[in-house]
Amino acid sequence: MAEHLDTTKDLLVAAARLRYAPETAQKCVLLHHRLQGVEPKSAVAAASLFLAGKADEQPRRVRDVLNAVAPAGGVKDLDEAYHDAKADLVDAEQAALRELCFDASMETPLALALALAHALTLRPATAQLALCLAND
Secondary structure (H helix, E strand, C coil), X not given: CHHHHHHHHHHHHHHHHCCCCHHHHHHHHHHHHHCCCCCCHHHXXXXXXXXXXXXXXXXXXXXXXXXXXXXXXXXXXXXXXXXXHHHHHHHXXXXXXXXXXXXXXXXXXXXXXXXXXXXXXXXHHHHHHHHHHHHC
């Protein structure tokens, strides 16, 4: 379980590096959770980030995603390791899309909180509190 929490934290940090909106970052975590059986496992986190960005119309370049998930320093050179990581990401993305039946759309707690705040015509401070709680 602790490994899952570390992965979630790492995904949120990588999503912040990519400057994803909070809803896209949540979608990334949800996708990663749904894709636990997808191979290659080493590229599932990157594929989750990549797909979440595409699904929310905030696409990022493959190189940017690989730099965001790479340990300190990131992928700098366009060498054999970069091309292998890129191929793994593309393979994981294709496997993930098959696993999801090509439906990467999903509702996140933020979308639900916004809809409820609008429907209930909450005061701005109350709506902001609801969004903060949904984001955590």
